[in-house]
Amino acid sequence: MKRQQWPQAARLGHIRPFHVMALLARARELEAAGRSIVHLEIGEPDFQTPAAVLEAGQRALQRGDTFYTPAAGLPELRRAISAFYRDVQGIRVPPERILITPGASGALLLALAAVAGPGDEVLLADPGYPANRHFLRLLDAVPVEIPAGPDSGYQLTSAMVESRWGPRSRAALVATPSNPTGSVLDTAALDTLAQAVALRSGVLIVDEIYQGLVYEGAARSVLAARDDVFVVNSFSKFFGMTGWRLGWLVAPEAYVDAVERIAQNVFLAASTPAQHAALAAFEPDTLRELERRRDVFRQRRDFLLPALRDLGFGVPQVPHGAFYLYADCSGLCADSFAFTRDLLEQAGVAIAPGVDFGAHRARAHVRLAYTRPVEVLREGVERVRRFLGA
Template sequence: MRFAKRLSAIDISGIRKMFELAKARDVVNLALGEPDFGIPRSAKQAIISALEEDFTHYTPNKGIPELRAAIAEKLRRENGINADEEDIIVTSGASEALHLAILALVEPGDEVLVPSPGFVSYSPLVRLAGGTPVEYPLRESNAFEPRVGDLEERLTERTRLIVVNSPSNPTGAVFSKRTVREIARLAESRGIPLLSDEVYERIIYEGEHHSFARYYAETITVNGFSKSYAMTGLRLGYVHAPGEAIEEMLKIHQYIQASTVSLSQVAALAALERGEEHVREMVERFRQRREIIMEELGSIPGVSCVLPRGAFYAFPNFSSYGSSGELAMALLKHAKVVVTPGTAFGREGEGYLRISFATGEESIREGMRRIRGYLEGG
């Protein structure tokens, strides 16, 4: 079979092979990108009731009106975004929302600024659209918040979009209001839209979440239920943008997806309305685990780690122990621990490992004990 050229620009994620190996029984997996909790009880009950009522057909393309109204209300109340339910599409996870935004805006030859280290999907999605990802650095010395100068330096007349992500995967950074406003101002002054991925918005330990769309109307906001409500398998996300952008994205969504899973939509509505306690409990558990990880990392010589203020990842600097890829592979082989090499997230991730704390306390302690043991030569 002959395949489209656009696929030669992207690769199966290099960490996939490691994840396969991670399935062995005696391996501790500290590479998970999803909460290890169930979904809120209210969401489960909503699915059961909807199933019994045969709510299993197509829904409106943009999503059920009750859910869009609840999302719009949430965006107005919590995010200070002047949102209307017509300016929202409910998508198959935030992943689809990112894809819609990039496909709607990026043409062959266009450049898109993406964070480095940053979430693994941004660059491949840009390449699939024929564009060129241009990495801007997030530096440990700046607690992994972007420096506006670093963005500005990389803008050209081909820059079509700037991707931002706070709280951030893989670094756990939560951008200050000042950073958000400065980036919004820069984008507005150049007339470049922002694509703001806010999926970790509810998982914050210190600081506050600031939405870019509050400060710059030409912002496409992507969010979802995977991280906040542990609903990864239900594949439910959404995108909010100015009306004309939503109409363009809807053209794509209607043909590739038609509508999102009906049962996931009622689950999301229930989670928004009655899932708060669940989020609070989950964040509390993550906070305790974060303390364990930070304490363990602190006891390994030559390793520094910025305190993650959000999400559920630590992103320590292991550069004194060699390259990320080799170290991660050695840890898997000799210590039977899976972590993600920083280079999976872009060039600037070299020297770092991503260690997830979306797993039980015992696994975290055991995994860290093994890592320390290996590095000490034991």
């Protein structure tokens, strides 16, 4: 018998593709055909995982450490993260509130699943990291995407929370530094936001995945000011461990039991060899190496930002973190989506279109990731210059 139809969950209608993935696939196709491509589309550091971490992972495999850990993670890794907060930022975060997750992605899913059910709303900035709205759709919850521009550093403000909070709102989610803009919220701004949310019996979720990559001033976790918020972090970016799939969640005490129960059922535990490897991430030599890498990222930003402005892209504020520049290209093209496609096909430069990060002035923006050495960035800039006929 011929099948008429496959069942399709209604939520699939809300799950959009990540255009940058299609762009990357096309870039690879062009490379396979012999074209040279400058990759500025990928949000992944070009640095290899630090040697000490690799070795610790290999030792774990040789010892046969391949069995499940507790759902909340290896106790020694939870303690190591707690010690990291204490030693680097002077913040007390009890290991019991730290859960090890499969990347920041796992942590975001746990936090959102703990606070938002069907029909509940979570406030997000537009532009923002696109997976968040999709996590919410998986939970049949509703992302409330609030347009945010340069005046608020593309971030949510307490005034936005006040005006958009409704009876079904449960939480607000911010990322600092942000993807795609690299903008940073300071502790005072985070504290004010958390207060505005708490006043309405909601909870603030702060994605600090890029916290290790702040270039001006000391990076401070919101945990320095409050312990009634969720904090998401990861070994992916600063620690150079994207493919190991390891992150963590700091949960308010009232939620620890709930998130642990969800973790037990949804993913049982994070990867065991990855957790053993990550123990070496906090060794002083590794941290020094990671700080050197951070300086390299800053040098790349300091090269790319003026070069883009010179080409006519608008980047109104210096982004203080992550490895992204979110650039207004409305003076250079009518539609940034078509622009990224043409730039790839005609000039061999891959960058991400604004539509991947939201709807607010998305077709007037592109995101460039400075995850390549300065020589490569220079070549990319030259190609864009020729493409624009500038």
